Amino acid sequence: MRDVTMTRREWLLTDRPQSRMQARLGRAYVAWRRFTANRLAVIGLVIILGLVVLAAFAPLLAPHSPYIGDLAKARLLSPGPGHWLGTDDQGRDILSRLIYGSRLTLQVVLLVAVIAAPIGLLVGTVAGYAGGWVDAVLMRITDIFLAFPKLVLALAFVAALGPGIGNAIIAIAITSWPPYARIARAETLTVRNSDYILAVQLMGASPWRIVLRHIMPLCISSLIVRVTLDMAGIILTAAGLGFLGLGAQPPLPEWGAMIASGRRFILDQWWVAAAPGFAILIVSLGFNLLGDGLRDALDPRGSGQ
Amino acid sequence: MSMMETRKPAGRARRRAYGRLKSVAGFLVVVATTYLGLLAVTFFIGRVVPIDPVLAIVGDRAPAHVVERVRLEMGLNLPYYQQFWLYMKGVLSGDFGTSVLTTNPVMTDIRRVFPATMELATVGTIIGALLGIPLGVLAAVRRGSMSDQVVRIVGLVGYSVPIFWLGLLALLVFYARLGWVSGPGRIDVVFEYTFTPVTGFFLLDAIINRDWAAFRDILSHIILPASLLGYFSMAYISRMTRSFMLNELGQEYIVAARAKGLSEARIIWGHALRNAAVPLITVIALSYAGLLEGSVLTETVFAWPGLGLYITNSLQNADMNAVLGGTIVIGSVFIAINLLSDVLYRMLDPRTRTR
Numbered sequence: 299m300r301d302v303t304m305t306r307r308e309w310l311l312t313d314r315p316q317s318r319m320q321a322r323l324g325r326a327y328v329a330w331r332r333f334t335a336n337r338l339a340v341i342g343l344v345i346i347l348g349l350v351v352l353a354a355f356a357p358l359l360a361p362h363s364p365y366i367g368d369l370a371k372a373r374l375l376s377p378g379p380g381h382w383l384g385t386d387d388q389g390r391d392i393l394s395r396l397i398y399g400s401r402l403t404l405q406v407v408l409l410v411a412v413i414a415a416p417i418g419l420l421v422g423t424v425a426g427y428a429g430g431w432v433d434a435v436l437m438r439i440t441d442i443f444l445a446f447p448k449l450v451l452a453l454a455f456v457a458a459l460g461p462g463i464g465n466a467i468i469a470i471a472i473t474s475w476p477p478y479a480r481i482a483r484a485e486t487l488t489v490r491n492s493d494y495i496l497a498v499q500l501m502g503a504s505p506w507r508i509v510l511r512h513i514m515p516l517c518i519s520s521l522i523v524r525v526t527l528d529m530a531g532i533i534l535t536a537a538g539l540g541f542l543g544l545g546a547q548p549p550l551p552e553w554g555a556m557i558a559s560g561r562r563f564i565l566d567q568w569w570v571a572a573a574p575g576f577a578i579l580i581v582s583l584g585f586n587l588l589g590d591g592l593r594d595a596l597d598p599r600g601s602g603q
Numbered sequence: 604m605s606m607m608e609t610r611k612p613a614g615r616a617r618r619r620a621y622g623r624l625k626s627v628a629g630f631l632v633v634v635a636t637t638y639l640g641l642l643a644v645t646f647f648i649g650r651v652v653p654i655d656p657v658l659a660i661v662g663d664r665a666p667a668h669v670v671e672r673v674r675l676e677m678g679l680n681l682p683y684y685q686q687f688w689l690y691m692k693g694v695l696s697g698d699f700g701t702s703v704l705t706t707n708p709v710m711t712d713i714r715r716v717f718p719a720t721m722e723l724a725t726v727g728t729i730i731g732a733l734l735g736i737p738l739g740v741l742a743a744v745r746r747g748s749m750s751d752q753v754v755r756i757v758g759l760v761g762y763s764v765p766i767f768w769l770g771l772l773a774l775l776v777f778y779a780r781l782g783w784v785s786g787p788g789r790i791d792v793v794f795e796y797t798f799t800p801v802t803g804f805f806l807l808d809a810i811i812n813r814d815w816a817a818f819r820d821i822l823s824h825i826i827l828p829a830s831l832l833g834y835f836s837m838a839y840i841s842r843m844t845r846s847f848m849l850n851e852l853g854q855e856y857i858v859a860a861r862a863k864g865l866s867e868a869r870i871i872w873g874h875a876l877r878n879a880a881v882p883l884i885t886v887i888a889l890s891y892a893g894l895l896e897g898s899v900l901t902e903t904v905f906a907w908p909g910l911g912l913y914i915t916n917s918l919q920n921a922d923m924n925a926v927l928g929g930t931i932v933i934g935s936v937f938i939a940i941n942l943l944s945d946v947l948y949r950m951l952d953p954r955t956r957t958r
Contacts, residue, residue: 442640447896454930458648575768582763
């Protein structure tokens with residue numbers, strides 16, 4: 299029987315939740331309040347939501363085609379009405395290319411996260427829970443990958459696989475999972491000896507069930523924070539590969555590759571290279587702000603640091 | 604009685620020596636396996652991932668007998684474990700194969716270009732540390748203030764900016780428009796024949812030769828790329844300095860120092876920063892390693908004749924031996940720097956000594 303005078307806010311913040319759902323909603327509400335109290339984090343969230351909207355509605359928002367330009371009349375125009383960010387050497391509207399490029403950026407970030415995070419989570423939780431030689435071997439492998447500088451390893455992989463956005467994504471994912479494994483292992487070590495794990499063990503749960511159902515969910519929140527913070531780095535690596543001609547191939551409007559093609563005109567038509575770089579800066583700044591905010595909201599322990 | 608007294612400390616010393624030996628041995632095993640793994644990964648990339656490693660090296664227009672000869676030379680008819688053994692023996696004796704692009708042994712090329720990268724990263728780290736530490740201290744001391752926010756934003760932008768793009772814009776503004784610095788490259792053509800490298804670090808060489816005109820020229824070439832890398836490492840160093848300082852400033856010995864009536868400057872710089880200095884050394888070492896990596900893109904933009912440019916040029920020409928050689932060298936430097944910072948940490952922080 300709920301008190302009728304209870305407001306929604308009181309219902310969420312009650313310290314005696316009546317159901318699981320109420321407890322969950324209450325926790326989410328507290329995290330959300332903590333998150334929105336951080337102005338920079340909200341700016342980051344707005345930037346990323348903006349990116350998603352751009353990518354989703356690119357055909358509606360882009361004023362021109364990103365692939366077909368007017369070579370005769372619209373080559374290397376300076377920014378102005380009609381072409382708000384100018385045109386490139388093939389007469390293509392830069393703003394439209396940037397808008398379509400947001401799809402590639404989002405694709406890279408999401409695919410890398412979807413590939414790398416589960417690998418890291420699995421390796422880390424198994425290593426942490428199993429202990430012994432399994433732990434030693436898995437962590438040794440993780441350390442080997444951590445010993446490589448990320449960009450250089452990705453470069454070598456793409457060199458062997460051949461250029462292209464798909465291979466770039468694979469290469470970045472291969473270089474991204476080790477920190478996630480480290481985090482997942484650390485989280486696993488803190489919970490593996492707790493009473494609730496002991497209780498499930500006594501009930502006869504198999505090690506796989508314990509890892510998958512009872513340990514992994516606890517690692518998720520710190521993993522989400524870390525992945526969000528890493529997204530800026532992923533974007534920068536992908537842009538760097540694109541800049542070197544190893545990522546997305548022309549005519550794809552990938553931002554890094556756009557900077558590379560604008561490089562030849564940097565002295566006179568600087569906006570061709572400047573605009574995509576600015577887009578990269580804004581989006582990776584957005585991910586960094588969002589990640590910082592999420593860390594403070596989800597993990598109050600580290601917020602003072 | 605007297606025997607007991609003498610035996611006891613001797614036994615303890617032996618136990619301590621044994622313990623230290625054991626930890627050193629464990630350390631060496633870790634380094635050795637990491638290095639072995641590094642070689643295994645590069646071997647995998649060079650021999651297993653490409654559909655045909657011979658084509659990756661000689662190109663697809665080579666005549667059939669050349670392909671066959673290279674295949675035998677590379678030992679590709681052998682099973683993988685024997686190939687790996689040969690590969691490992693070669694790499695450990697400094698043989699990375701021959702570069703297709705320059706026709707030199709890759710090791711010779713790397714020895715030529717590596718000092719340029721080292722010099723750039725060193726100057727960059729110095730700039731980054733000189734700016735980052737004071738900014739981090741400032742942000743920690745005035746926590747939550749306007750200056751803290753500004754340092755934070757400047758740092759976040761440093762984390763988020765594509766360094767090659769910033770390099771292009773910096774070249775445009777400071778070289779092309781304002782003419783404050785020299786453009787791409789390491790040294791002006793004018794000095795090419797009069798300047799004799801000694802150490803490969805051009806700034807040092809100019810000082811040794813007392814060639815001040817060359818020194819000014821080299822400085823004006825290095826300042827822009829080094830400042831960019833410095834900005835990059837400043838972002839990291841200032842953030843870590845802030846967090847270490849906040850940690851130290853919350854300790855009780857700071858309260859004690861305040862109660863004693865020490866000046867605030869003395870407390871901050873003499874007590875808190877001194878205690879934060881040990882982990883900071885690790886941070887600076889790591890950011891140095893990071894700059895070696897960041898140099899790949901920066902060197903491409905500034906036509907800086909270092910390892911990064913060498914790797915990217917080789918990539919563009921599908922010169923796998925050179926790419927993998929460069930990767931191994933950078934990976935080795937990474938491992939070495941990690942090791943060094945770990946050892947320094949143990950030496951400098953007395954708390955980690957007794958365990």
